[in-house]
Amino acid sequence: MAYSRQAKDFVAISDLHPNTTHPRVAGVIIGKTDVKSFPDRKSIGFDRFTFGFTIKDSPDYFINVSLWGNDGYINGLSNSFRIGDCVIIENPLVATKDPEKEDRFCPSTPSFYRLLVSEAHSQLSIGSDIEMMNRLLPLLHLPVKDSRDFYSLGDIVANGQSLDRTIINILAAVRSIAEPKFFTTADGRKGQRLEVKLFDDSVTSFPLICWDREAIQLVQTLIPRETVLFISDARIGFDSFRNCMTATVNSKTIITVNPDTKEASLLFSYAKEVSESGVLHEDDRPGDVPVDSISDVYTVSQLKFKAQENPEVFCGITYSFISKLDLDTSVSKVIRSRCSKCRYQVNEEIQSCSNTACPGGDQPLTVTTGFDLLVDVTDHTGTLQSCSLNGTVAEKTLGCNPEEFVSLTEDERTAMKWKILLERCKVYIKITPSPKSRSGMRGNVLQCSLADPGEVKQNMSALQ
Structure with a gap:
C-alpha cells in the first residue's frame, strides 16, 4: 500500500477536529508511557488497562494518544511498537482535551485535542512505507520545545x-x-x-x-x-x-x-x-565518595570479578600490598599540573591549556598541582595494576605535600617508598568501568593506610 497514493487519505494532526469522521492519522512516536491498570467500575473484580503515546506528523504539530482495553489487547499493543516507530491510527475518537489535567500528566501539545483508541472501534498498525518513513523519521530530531529554551x-x-x-x-x-x-x-x-x-x-x-x-x-x-x-x-x-x-x-x-x-x-x-x-576519564574525585560509607571487603580477584559482572562504579575495601610505587623516578612523573577548569594535564610554561574543548580556553591559565601516581595493589589472589593515587589521598598516604616532596633527596624518596611498599595496607578503592583500558576497569585509591594485623586476620578469614 504505497503511501504516496494514500497521502490524501490521512488527516494531518493540525486538521483534526471532533467532527472529523473516521480519521486516519500517521505519525512517528516521540514519547510513550508504561502500561497501567485500574479497577473497572463497571465490572467489579476486573481491571481496565491503559497506556499512552505521543505522535508527530510535522515540525510543529504533535498529539497525545490514549489507549484503553483489557489486559491482552493493551499489553499486546504496547509490546508491538516503541519510540521511533511510525504508526497508522485508523478511526480514533478525536476528543477535546482538558488542558489542566492533560498538560499536568501528559506531554504538552499544541493541539486542542487528543486521540482515543479502543479495540472495538479503532485500528493501529506499524507504518513501513519507505516514503512515509523518510518524511516522518527526521521529525524525531526536532525538539518539541524552543531549542533555545533550556537550562545548562x-x-x-x-x-x-x-x-x-x-x-x-x-x-x-x-x-x-x-x-x-x-x-x-x-x-x-x-x-x-x-x-x-x-x-x-x-x-x-x-x-x-x-x-x-x-x-x-x-x-x-x-x-x-x-x-x-x-x-x-x-x-x-x-x-x-x-x-x-x-x-x-x-x-x-x-x-x-x-x-x-x-x-x-x-x-x-x-x-x-x-x-x-581523556578529560572525562580523569574526572574521578575521591572526595565524591565518603570512605565512612564503604564497608564491603574484597580480595583483588573478587574486585575484578565484580567489575566484569557489574559494569557500574562501586567501592570496597581490600587488605593488600602496594606492590608498585615509583617515588624515586623523576618528579614530573610524580607531581603534575592540571588546568583547574577542565583537569587536563598542562605545562605551566606554555601559559595556556592545550585542550581545545576546555571551557576556560579563552581565559588566563590557572592550574592545580598535586600528586598524580599510578600504583599496583596486590594480594594472594592477584594484582590490580595502575590504580590512581592522587591529590590529598596521596598526601595522607605519603605523609607529605608536593612542596615537601620536591625538597627531598633521591635517597629520602626511596626511603619513603619502602616505608609503604610491600606492607599490608587497608585500601579503600573505587572501581570504574573503562572499556578503553586493557583490563576493562580502573581503580582509584580513596584512602590507604597501614593495616591492623588483627583486623586483617578477622576480615581475611571471613573471605576464605
Whole structure:
C-alpha cells in the first residue's frame, strides 16, 4: 500500500477536529508511557488497562494518544511498537482535551485535542512505507520545545534547591549509562530504575533518573559520549542523600535524541573533543565518595570479578600490598599540573591549556598541582595494576605535600617508598568501568593506610 497514493487519505494532526469522521492519522512516536491498570467500575473484580503515546506528523504539530482495553489487547499493543516507530491510527475518537489535567500528566501539545483508541472501534498498525518513513523519521530530531529554551547543567547546579520540584528543559550530552536495577515494592509491584550521567561544558557529571520501562529502553540504545539529548519537561529535584540536584524523566517528558539544532551541534562537537581528550576519564574525585560509607571487603580477584559482572562504579575495601610505587623516578612523573577548569594535564610554561574543548580556553591559565601516581595493589589472589593515587589521598598516604616532596633527596624518596611498599595496607578503592583500558576497569585509591594485623586476620578469614 504505497503511501504516496494514500497521502490524501490521512488527516494531518493540525486538521483534526471532533467532527472529523473516521480519521486516519500517521505519525512517528516521540514519547510513550508504561502500561497501567485500574479497577473497572463497571465490572467489579476486573481491571481496565491503559497506556499512552505521543505522535508527530510535522515540525510543529504533535498529539497525545490514549489507549484503553483489557489486559491482552493493551499489553499486546504496547509490546508491538516503541519510540521511533511510525504508526497508522485508523478511526480514533478525536476528543477535546482538558488542558489542566492533560498538560499536568501528559506531554504538552499544541493541539486542542487528543486521540482515543479502543479495540472495538479503532485500528493501529506499524507504518513501513519507505516514503512515509523518510518524511516522518527526521521529525524525531526536532525538539518539541524552543531549542533555545533550556537550562545548562551549570544553571541547574547554580540555582540549586530553588529549582526543587520544578519542570524544565535540559540540553546535555550522555556521559554514561548504568545497568537498570529491579525491585519489588512493599505491596508487591515490580519496578525498575536506571541512572544516566549527563555532562556539558559547565558540569562533568549530572544524574538523570529513569523509572519507566519505556524511558529505560530508549536510553539503553544511546551511545555514551556520542549522544546529545534535549530533554523536554524533566522534573528537577534535590537528592538529600547525595546532597546534589537530579533530573527525573516523568510522564510529561519527551527526550529528543541528537537534536537537529545549532545549540545541540555545538554541544556535540564539545562532547566529542572532551571525550577524545581523556578529560572525562580523569574526572574521578575521591572526595565524591565518603570512605565512612564503604564497608564491603574484597580480595583483588573478587574486585575484578565484580567489575566484569557489574559494569557500574562501586567501592570496597581490600587488605593488600602496594606492590608498585615509583617515588624515586623523576618528579614530573610524580607531581603534575592540571588546568583547574577542565583537569587536563598542562605545562605551566606554555601559559595556556592545550585542550581545545576546555571551557576556560579563552581565559588566563590557572592550574592545580598535586600528586598524580599510578600504583599496583596486590594480594594472594592477584594484582590490580595502575590504580590512581592522587591529590590529598596521596598526601595522607605519603605523609607529605608536593612542596615537601620536591625538597627531598633521591635517597629520602626511596626511603619513603619502602616505608609503604610491600606492607599490608587497608585500601579503600573505587572501581570504574573503562572499556578503553586493557583490563576493562580502573581503580582509584580513596584512602590507604597501614593495616591492623588483627583486623586483617578477622576480615581475611571471613573471605576464605
